Amino acid sequence: MSGGAGAEAARVTPVLDVRGLSVGYGGRGGVTQVTHEVSLTVAPGEMLALVGESGSGKTTTAQAALNLLPQGGQVLAGSVHLEGEDVTDAPASRWRSLRGRRIGLVPQDPAGSLDPTKRIGDSIAEAFRIHRAAPRRVLAGRVLELLERVGLDDPARRAKQYPHELSGGMKQRVLIAGAIALGPGLLIADEPTSALDVTVQRRIMELLDDLRRESGTGVLLVTHDLALAGDHADRVLVLQGGRVQEEGRADVVLAAPAAEYTRRLLADAPTLATPVHRVARAPEVADAGVAPELTEPPCWRCATSR
Protein backbone atom coordinates (compact mmCIF):
# COMPACT_ATOMS: atom_id res chain seq x y z
CA MET A 1 0.00 0.00 0.00
CA SER A 2 1.14 3.51 -0.62
CA GLY A 3 -0.11 7.04 -0.83
CA GLY A 4 -1.13 7.47 2.80
CA ALA A 5 -3.93 9.91 2.13
CA GLY A 6 -6.00 8.25 4.91
CA ALA A 7 -7.63 10.33 7.62
CA GLU A 8 -6.16 13.58 6.33
CA ALA A 9 -7.94 12.96 3.02
CA ALA A 10 -11.30 12.50 4.71
CA ARG A 11 -11.35 16.18 5.67
CA VAL A 12 -10.97 17.57 2.17
CA THR A 13 -13.53 17.67 -0.63
CA PRO A 14 -13.42 14.29 -2.40
CA VAL A 15 -12.55 14.28 -6.08
CA LEU A 16 -15.31 11.71 -6.47
CA ASP A 17 -18.30 11.33 -4.19
CA VAL A 18 -20.88 8.74 -5.21
CA ARG A 19 -23.93 8.45 -3.00
CA GLY A 20 -26.60 5.78 -3.04
CA LEU A 21 -25.99 4.89 -6.68
CA SER A 22 -28.35 2.31 -8.16
CA VAL A 23 -27.96 1.33 -11.80
CA GLY A 24 -30.06 -0.90 -14.03
CA TYR A 25 -29.95 -2.25 -17.57
CA GLY A 26 -32.89 -2.81 -19.85
CA GLY A 27 -35.41 -1.28 -22.14
CA ARG A 28 -39.13 -1.32 -22.74
CA GLY A 29 -39.37 -4.89 -21.51
CA GLY A 30 -38.22 -3.82 -18.07
CA VAL A 31 -35.11 -2.84 -16.20
CA THR A 32 -32.90 -5.17 -14.18
CA GLN A 33 -31.22 -3.42 -11.30
CA VAL A 34 -27.57 -4.45 -11.01
CA THR A 35 -26.17 -2.10 -8.36
CA HIS A 36 -27.91 -1.15 -5.15
CA GLU A 37 -27.22 2.11 -3.33
CA VAL A 38 -23.48 2.07 -3.77
CA SER A 39 -21.69 4.92 -2.00
CA LEU A 40 -18.00 5.68 -2.25
CA THR A 41 -15.54 8.53 -2.11
CA VAL A 42 -12.10 9.10 -3.55
CA ALA A 43 -10.01 11.81 -1.90
CA PRO A 44 -7.25 13.75 -3.66
CA GLY A 45 -4.16 11.57 -3.94
CA GLU A 46 -6.03 8.51 -2.75
CA MET A 47 -6.50 5.19 -4.51
CA LEU A 48 -9.75 3.37 -3.85
CA ALA A 49 -9.98 -0.15 -5.23
CA LEU A 50 -13.37 -1.54 -6.21
CA VAL A 51 -13.06 -5.31 -5.82
CA GLY A 52 -15.44 -8.21 -6.21
CA GLU A 53 -16.00 -11.21 -8.42
CA SER A 54 -17.05 -11.00 -12.05
CA GLY A 55 -20.50 -9.46 -12.41
CA SER A 56 -20.44 -7.78 -8.99
CA GLY A 57 -20.94 -4.33 -10.52
CA LYS A 58 -17.44 -2.83 -10.44
CA THR A 59 -17.35 -1.64 -14.05
CA THR A 60 -20.97 -0.51 -13.97
CA THR A 61 -20.23 1.67 -10.94
CA ALA A 62 -17.14 3.17 -12.59
CA GLN A 63 -19.00 3.76 -15.85
CA ALA A 64 -21.86 5.45 -14.03
CA ALA A 65 -19.34 7.72 -12.30
CA LEU A 66 -18.02 8.71 -15.75
CA ASN A 67 -21.51 9.00 -17.20
CA LEU A 68 -20.44 6.38 -19.73
CA LEU A 69 -22.93 3.59 -19.15
CA PRO A 70 -23.46 1.43 -22.24
CA GLN A 71 -26.72 1.60 -24.12
CA GLY A 72 -29.58 0.43 -21.94
CA GLY A 73 -27.76 1.37 -18.76
CA GLN A 74 -29.47 3.92 -16.56
CA VAL A 75 -28.96 5.49 -13.18
CA LEU A 76 -32.04 4.66 -11.12
CA ALA A 77 -31.11 6.56 -7.99
CA GLY A 78 -28.25 8.34 -6.31
CA SER A 79 -25.84 11.12 -7.07
CA VAL A 80 -22.33 11.76 -8.37
CA HIS A 81 -20.22 14.74 -7.29
CA LEU A 82 -16.90 15.61 -8.91
CA GLU A 83 -14.67 17.86 -6.85
CA GLY A 84 -17.78 19.13 -5.11
CA GLU A 85 -19.84 19.72 -8.27
CA ASP A 86 -23.08 17.78 -8.56
CA VAL A 87 -22.83 16.22 -12.02
CA THR A 88 -25.61 13.66 -11.64
CA ASP A 89 -27.82 15.32 -14.21
CA ALA A 90 -25.17 17.24 -16.10
CA PRO A 91 -25.89 17.57 -19.82
CA ALA A 92 -23.78 15.74 -22.41
CA SER A 93 -21.90 18.94 -23.31
CA ARG A 94 -20.78 19.36 -19.69
CA TRP A 95 -19.65 15.74 -19.55
CA ARG A 96 -17.56 16.16 -22.70
CA SER A 97 -15.73 18.95 -20.95
CA LEU A 98 -15.38 17.02 -17.68
CA ARG A 99 -13.91 13.92 -19.30
CA GLY A 100 -10.28 14.64 -19.96
CA ARG A 101 -10.18 17.84 -17.97
CA ARG A 102 -11.46 16.63 -14.62
CA ILE A 103 -11.56 12.84 -15.09
CA GLY A 104 -9.08 10.74 -17.00
CA LEU A 105 -9.76 7.19 -18.06
CA VAL A 106 -7.08 4.49 -18.11
CA PRO A 107 -8.51 1.63 -20.14
CA GLN A 108 -8.14 -2.11 -19.72
CA ASP A 109 -6.80 -2.92 -23.16
CA PRO A 110 -3.83 -0.74 -24.15
CA ALA A 111 -3.45 -2.51 -27.50
CA GLY A 112 -7.00 -1.77 -28.62
CA SER A 113 -7.22 1.73 -27.17
CA LEU A 114 -4.68 3.59 -29.33
CA ASP A 115 -5.40 4.55 -32.92
CA PRO A 116 -3.00 2.34 -34.93
CA THR A 117 -2.78 4.92 -37.71
CA LYS A 118 -1.64 7.75 -35.46
CA ARG A 119 1.82 8.48 -34.17
CA ILE A 120 2.10 8.34 -30.37
CA GLY A 121 2.74 12.08 -30.11
CA ASP A 122 -0.38 12.88 -32.15
CA SER A 123 -2.53 10.61 -30.00
CA ILE A 124 -1.47 12.46 -26.87
CA ALA A 125 -1.79 15.87 -28.53
CA GLU A 126 -5.40 14.97 -29.31
CA ALA A 127 -6.36 15.50 -25.66
CA PHE A 128 -5.10 19.08 -25.82
CA ARG A 129 -6.72 19.69 -29.20
CA ILE A 130 -10.17 18.44 -28.17
CA HIS A 131 -10.20 20.74 -25.19
CA ARG A 132 -8.26 23.54 -26.91
CA ALA A 133 -6.01 23.34 -23.88
CA ALA A 134 -2.63 24.28 -25.33
CA PRO A 135 -1.56 26.65 -28.09
CA ARG A 136 -0.08 24.91 -31.13
CA ARG A 137 3.42 26.30 -30.56
CA VAL A 138 3.80 24.61 -27.15
CA LEU A 139 1.97 21.37 -28.01
CA ALA A 140 4.98 19.30 -29.06
CA GLY A 141 6.87 20.27 -25.92
CA ARG A 142 3.93 19.34 -23.70
CA VAL A 143 3.68 15.94 -25.37
CA LEU A 144 7.38 15.27 -24.77
CA GLU A 145 7.06 16.32 -21.12
CA LEU A 146 4.19 13.88 -20.68
CA LEU A 147 6.05 11.00 -22.31
CA GLU A 148 8.95 11.65 -19.98
CA ARG A 149 6.62 11.94 -17.01
CA VAL A 150 5.22 8.46 -17.58
CA GLY A 151 8.71 7.01 -17.72
CA LEU A 152 9.28 6.41 -21.43
CA ASP A 153 12.86 6.71 -22.59
CA ASP A 154 13.81 8.91 -25.53
CA PRO A 155 10.46 10.78 -25.70
CA ALA A 156 11.32 12.50 -28.99
CA ARG A 157 11.73 9.14 -30.73
CA ARG A 158 8.68 7.61 -29.04
CA ALA A 159 6.48 10.52 -30.09
CA LYS A 160 7.18 9.66 -33.73
CA GLN A 161 6.48 5.95 -33.38
CA TYR A 162 3.24 4.08 -34.06
CA PRO A 163 1.49 1.89 -31.48
CA HIS A 164 2.68 -1.37 -33.08
CA GLU A 165 6.27 -0.33 -32.36
CA LEU A 166 5.63 -0.26 -28.60
CA SER A 167 5.23 -3.03 -26.00
CA GLY A 168 1.97 -3.44 -24.09
CA GLY A 169 3.41 -1.71 -21.01
CA MET A 170 4.68 1.18 -23.10
CA LYS A 171 1.26 1.57 -24.75
CA GLN A 172 -0.35 1.70 -21.33
CA ARG A 173 2.13 4.43 -20.32
CA VAL A 174 1.14 6.39 -23.45
CA LEU A 175 -2.54 6.04 -22.52
CA ILE A 176 -1.79 7.20 -19.00
CA ALA A 177 0.07 10.18 -20.48
CA GLY A 178 -3.08 11.03 -22.45
CA ALA A 179 -5.27 10.56 -19.38
CA ILE A 180 -3.19 12.93 -17.23
CA ALA A 181 -2.50 15.46 -20.02
CA LEU A 182 -4.94 18.07 -18.72
CA GLY A 183 -4.24 17.39 -15.06
CA PRO A 184 -7.54 15.77 -14.03
CA GLY A 185 -8.28 15.43 -10.33
CA LEU A 186 -9.49 11.86 -10.82
CA LEU A 187 -8.31 8.88 -12.81
CA ILE A 188 -10.59 5.93 -13.34
CA ALA A 189 -8.57 2.83 -14.11
CA ASP A 190 -10.62 -0.24 -15.01
CA GLU A 191 -8.39 -3.32 -14.80
CA PRO A 192 -5.52 -1.22 -16.19
CA THR A 193 -2.95 -3.99 -15.99
CA SER A 194 -4.89 -7.18 -16.64
CA ALA A 195 -3.54 -7.43 -20.21
CA LEU A 196 0.08 -7.06 -19.05
CA ASP A 197 2.57 -9.52 -17.58
CA VAL A 198 3.28 -9.43 -13.87
CA THR A 199 6.47 -7.36 -13.91
CA VAL A 200 5.07 -4.75 -16.28
CA GLN A 201 1.82 -4.76 -14.29
CA ARG A 202 3.69 -3.83 -11.18
CA ARG A 203 5.61 -1.00 -12.81
CA ILE A 204 2.42 0.50 -14.25
CA MET A 205 0.84 0.43 -10.80
CA GLU A 206 3.95 2.10 -9.38
CA LEU A 207 3.61 4.78 -12.03
CA LEU A 208 0.01 5.42 -10.93
CA ASP A 209 1.26 5.59 -7.32
CA ASP A 210 3.91 8.14 -8.29
CA LEU A 211 1.43 10.27 -10.22
CA ARG A 212 -1.05 10.45 -7.40
CA ARG A 213 1.67 11.23 -4.89
CA GLU A 214 3.17 13.96 -7.06
CA SER A 215 -0.03 15.52 -8.44
CA GLY A 216 -2.62 14.64 -5.83
CA THR A 217 -4.70 12.82 -8.45
CA GLY A 218 -7.28 10.48 -6.92
CA VAL A 219 -7.58 7.05 -8.50
CA LEU A 220 -10.61 4.78 -8.66
CA LEU A 221 -9.16 1.38 -9.48
CA VAL A 222 -11.44 -1.40 -10.70
CA THR A 223 -9.84 -4.77 -10.18
CA HIS A 224 -10.63 -8.38 -9.46
CA ASP A 225 -7.05 -8.76 -8.21
CA LEU A 226 -7.01 -8.50 -4.42
CA ALA A 227 -3.21 -8.70 -4.29
CA LEU A 228 -2.94 -5.69 -6.56
CA ALA A 229 -5.49 -3.81 -4.46
CA GLY A 230 -3.62 -4.73 -1.27
CA ASP A 231 -0.29 -3.58 -2.61
CA HIS A 232 -1.41 -0.26 -4.06
CA ALA A 233 -4.78 0.98 -2.84
CA ASP A 234 -5.31 3.03 0.31
CA ARG A 235 -8.82 1.71 0.70
CA VAL A 236 -10.91 -1.08 -0.78
CA LEU A 237 -14.61 -1.35 -1.33
CA VAL A 238 -15.92 -4.89 -1.74
CA LEU A 239 -18.92 -5.40 -4.00
CA GLN A 240 -21.09 -8.49 -4.27
CA GLY A 241 -24.16 -8.64 -6.45
CA GLY A 242 -24.04 -4.87 -6.82
CA ARG A 243 -24.09 -4.29 -3.07
CA VAL A 244 -21.30 -2.98 -0.86
CA GLN A 245 -20.20 -5.76 1.47
CA GLU A 246 -17.49 -3.84 3.27
CA GLU A 247 -15.18 -0.92 2.90
CA GLY A 248 -12.08 0.23 4.70
CA ARG A 249 -8.35 0.56 4.69
CA ALA A 250 -6.89 -1.95 2.28
CA ASP A 251 -4.40 -3.41 4.74
CA VAL A 252 -7.08 -3.81 7.42
CA VAL A 253 -9.82 -5.25 5.20
CA LEU A 254 -7.51 -7.71 3.47
CA ALA A 255 -5.70 -8.80 6.65
CA ALA A 256 -8.85 -9.09 8.77
CA PRO A 257 -12.00 -8.97 6.63
CA ALA A 258 -15.25 -8.38 8.46
CA ALA A 259 -17.55 -9.79 5.76
CA GLU A 260 -17.85 -13.48 5.06
CA TYR A 261 -17.88 -12.67 1.32
CA THR A 262 -14.47 -10.93 1.54
CA ARG A 263 -13.07 -13.93 3.42
CA ARG A 264 -14.25 -16.19 0.60
CA LEU A 265 -12.78 -13.89 -2.04
CA LEU A 266 -9.45 -13.91 -0.21
CA ALA A 267 -9.52 -17.68 0.14
CA ASP A 268 -10.17 -18.01 -3.60
CA ALA A 269 -7.45 -15.54 -4.62
CA PRO A 270 -4.51 -17.63 -5.81
CA THR A 271 -2.17 -14.68 -6.25
CA LEU A 272 -2.28 -13.96 -2.54
CA ALA A 273 -0.37 -17.15 -1.88
CA THR A 274 2.62 -15.82 -3.84
CA PRO A 275 3.99 -12.37 -3.17
CA VAL A 276 4.09 -11.43 -6.85
CA HIS A 277 5.25 -7.95 -5.97
CA ARG A 278 8.52 -9.45 -4.75
CA VAL A 279 9.26 -11.13 -8.06
CA ALA A 280 12.73 -10.02 -9.14
CA ARG A 281 12.53 -7.16 -11.58
CA ALA A 282 14.01 -7.47 -15.03
CA PRO A 283 12.82 -4.23 -16.58
CA GLU A 284 15.34 -4.31 -19.38
CA VAL A 285 13.70 -7.52 -20.58
CA ALA A 286 10.08 -7.15 -19.56
CA ASP A 287 9.58 -3.45 -20.18
CA ALA A 288 12.33 -2.38 -22.52
CA GLY A 289 12.21 1.28 -23.48
CA VAL A 290 11.06 2.35 -20.07
CA ALA A 291 13.37 4.54 -18.06
CA PRO A 292 14.85 2.88 -14.93
CA GLU A 293 13.05 3.98 -11.79
CA LEU A 294 11.36 3.32 -8.52
CA THR A 295 11.99 1.95 -5.09
CA GLU A 296 10.49 -1.08 -3.37
CA PRO A 297 6.98 -0.38 -2.02
CA PRO A 298 6.01 -1.41 1.51
CA CYS A 299 4.24 -4.75 1.63
CA TRP A 300 1.03 -5.27 3.59
CA ARG A 301 1.23 -9.03 3.17
CA CYS A 302 4.77 -9.33 4.48
CA ALA A 303 3.95 -6.96 7.34
CA THR A 304 0.93 -8.97 8.38
CA SER A 305 2.69 -12.35 8.14
CA ARG A 306 5.77 -11.28 10.08
Ligand SMILES: Nc1ncnc2c1ncn2[C@@H]1O[C@H](COP(=O)(O)OP(=O)(O)OP(=O)(O)O)[C@@H](O)[C@H]1O
Ligand atom coordinates in the same frame (compact mmCIF):
# COMPACT_ATOMS: atom_id res chain seq x y z
N1 LIG B 1 -24.42 -3.62 -21.24
C1 LIG B 1 -25.04 -4.39 -20.36
N2 LIG B 1 -26.32 -4.78 -20.58
C2 LIG B 1 -26.98 -5.54 -19.67
N3 LIG B 1 -26.43 -5.97 -18.52
C3 LIG B 1 -25.16 -5.62 -18.24
C4 LIG B 1 -24.41 -4.82 -19.16
N4 LIG B 1 -23.18 -4.61 -18.62
C5 LIG B 1 -23.17 -5.28 -17.43
N5 LIG B 1 -24.35 -5.88 -17.21
C6 LIG B 1 -24.73 -6.66 -16.03
O1 LIG B 1 -24.49 -5.86 -14.89
C7 LIG B 1 -23.96 -6.66 -13.83
C8 LIG B 1 -22.66 -6.05 -13.35
O2 LIG B 1 -21.73 -6.15 -14.41
P1 LIG B 1 -20.32 -5.42 -14.35
O3 LIG B 1 -19.67 -5.56 -15.67
O4 LIG B 1 -20.50 -4.07 -13.80
O5 LIG B 1 -19.54 -6.32 -13.27
P2 LIG B 1 -18.00 -6.38 -12.96
O6 LIG B 1 -17.88 -6.59 -11.50
O7 LIG B 1 -17.31 -5.21 -13.54
O8 LIG B 1 -17.59 -7.71 -13.75
P3 LIG B 1 -16.21 -8.06 -14.50
O9 LIG B 1 -15.17 -8.14 -13.42
O10 LIG B 1 -16.50 -9.36 -15.14
O11 LIG B 1 -15.96 -6.94 -15.48
C9 LIG B 1 -23.82 -8.07 -14.37
O12 LIG B 1 -24.94 -8.81 -13.99
C10 LIG B 1 -23.81 -7.87 -15.86
O13 LIG B 1 -24.33 -8.99 -16.53
